[in-house]
Each structure stands twice: as C-alpha cells, then as structure tokens.
Amino acid sequence: MAVQEAQTPLPVPPTGFDTSIVQQEFNAESGHFEPPLKNGPQNVSIAITAVAQALLAVTATARPWFYYFVFANTTAAARDVTITELGGNTLNVTIPANDTLVLASIPTAPIFISRTAGNITVIADLAGVNLTATYVMK
Secondary structure, three states, rough: OOOOOOOOOOOOOOOOOOOOOOEEEEEOOOOEEEOHHHHHHHHHEEEEEOOOOEEEEEOOOEEEEEEEEEEEEOOOOOOOEEEEEEOOEEEEEEEEEOOOEEEEEEOOEOOOOOOOEEEEEEEEEEOEEEEEEEEEEO
C-alpha cells in the first residue's frame, strides 16, 4: 500500500473588516455599553478642615466615579470625615489617630459616585486629615 501526500490550500483571508470581538461593560448609569475607562484616572488631594470644602465640581455630563481613597490622620485623636454630594450620596469614614486609612476598589465598582451636578464637599470634625482620591469621569 502506498502513502500519497496531498496538500490543501488555506482559504483566502477576509479583507476589509476586523474579525476580533471586543466586549464592553454595561454602564447602568448611562444605559449604554462602554469601555470601563473612557477617560484616564485622575487624582485630587485636599487638606480637610472643620469647614466644608469643595473636593470636586461635577457637571451634568461628567460624573466622577471614585474608586480609591487615602486618608492620612496626622493628629493624636481619631477623626470623622464626611464626603457628600448634592444628590444625597454620603460617605462617612473614621480615621484612627496617627494612621492612614486606604479604601480601594476598581473603576467599574466605585466606592463613591456623584450623580448630581454641583460640588462634592468634604468636612472633618477637626482639622488634621489629608485626603487623596482617585477617580474616573463617566
């Protein structure tokens, strides 16, 4: 019995379109499928006092999703910090004395979202806390 070799040519590759499939996540806030990071991450830092201060201004078309907070308490007593936005979303955090507190998440599962145009404000019971926050604009 003899073995006979045969070669079959490859099919002609398609042209004019990309065959790769890109899946994007559903953003319940906008109701659309979109990439998780439409814009690059940004940071904001502030020294928190007992007077309410604007952390970030929010517009109707660009809402920040905060996913990383670093609180540094430089005092000898625990400090309470409150972050609020005009829509009623509030985050209360207690930072131990002479300590750093980190709240971390990912951009698609934020810790704090602002849904209403206006300023996000931050206030502490007394001065002595520094805040660095990372966010993306959605």
